[in-house]
Amino acid sequence: MSNYSNDIHKRAEMFKALGNPHRLAIFQRLSTCCVPGTICSVEDAIRFTVGELGEDLEIAPSTVSHHLKELLRAGLIQSRRNGKNIECWIEPQLLDQLSDFFKVNSDIKQMT
Amino acid sequence: MSNYSNDIHKRAEMFKALGNPHRLAIFQRLSTCCVPGTICSVEDAIRFTVGELGEDLEIAPSTVSHHLKELLRAGLIQSRRNGKNIECWIEPQLLDQLSDFFKVNSDIKQMT
DNA sequence: ACTATAGTTCGATATATGTCGAACTATAGT
DNA sequence: ACTATAGTTCGACATATATCGAACTATAGT
Incomplete structure (x- = not known):
């Protein structure tokens, strides 16, 4: 367990x-751009407040907070205070990185 | 927790x-084609026996078995007996599916 | 039939996780 | 200063997980 590369x-x-499931739902909401009524651009990641993220989850605010801390710890999301709210978002490059992880060798395969 | 879509x-x-980490290492080994000395083709997924998969992990065989059961349950790997061995592999389309998950809206972003 | 090899199942145990409510901190508006 | 809103931190607790060794099943070769 301890002699793996840090990468793993x-x-x-x-x-x-x-x-x-709750955290995945949060992550998915943050990674989903072009929500109806939302303006979507390439540069700006979509942002949601902690309250918004917990809205349809039917779990206590403290639990939402806990889950967000886990997502932060894992480096999956970013957050910043804006007035009374904490805004959360995902860096687009992270999505690219994760997407690439699952096609490590698909390019190599194409070449053979 | 129970009113989510089955997808999530x-x-x-x-x-x-x-x-x-142990399961991820196993998964990574199975998803890695073109290992030195291995012939790699587009059609055939690479296969490893349970023993091979546990080789560098430094955990008991029973633990390896447990982890493989988890990966099977999750639908991440396939397995089949071949003589004394159980061979494991990953369906390439699963990797595609997982890769796509993280770029749900990247295409939409490109279009805006 | 016996033996060796490859894996699995089982029970035990220590540790991690998800959840809550209550109490707390931080900001904004009055 | 007071109040309301937005989140966080802190125990507590029930449940899930990772791990092991021992005992088991399955196959192949002799």
């Missing part, structure tokens, strides 16, 4: 964080 | 399974 550990942490 | 649950199960 880091990534396992990410997947563990995504391994809870 | 199913996928969370997958990520939970990948959230353990």
Whole structure:
């Protein structure tokens, strides 16, 4: 368990964080651009407040907070205070990185 | 927790399974084609026996077995007996599906 | 039939996780 | 200063997980 590359550990942490349905729902909401009524651009990641993220989850605010801390710890999301709210978002490059993880060798395969 | 779409649950199960460093190492080994000395083709997924998969992990065979059961349950890997061995592999389309999950809206973003 | 090899199942145990409510901190508006 | 709103931190607790070794099943070769 301890003689792995840090890469594996880091990534396992990410997947563990995504391994809870509530957290995955939060992550998915943050990764979904072009929500109806939302203006969507390439540069700006979509942002949601903690309250918004917990809205349809039917769990206590303290639990939402806990889950967000896990997502932060794993490096999956970013957050920043804006007035009374804490805004959360996902760096687009993170999505690219995760997407690439699952096609490590698909390019190599194409070449053979 | 119970009023989510099955999709989210199913996928969370997958990520939970990948959230353990040992299982992620196993998964990575199975998803890695073109290992030195290996012939790699587009059609055939690479196969490893249970023993091979546990080789560098330094955990008991029973633990390897447990982890493989988790990966199977999550639908991440396939397995089949071949003589004394159980061979494991990953369906390439699963990797595509997982890769796509993280770029749900990147195409939409490109279009705006 | 016996033996060796490859994996699995089972029970035990220590540790991690998800959840809550209550009490707390931080900001904004009056 | 007071109040309301937005989140967080802190125990507590029930449940899930990772791990092991021992005992088991399955196959192949002799």
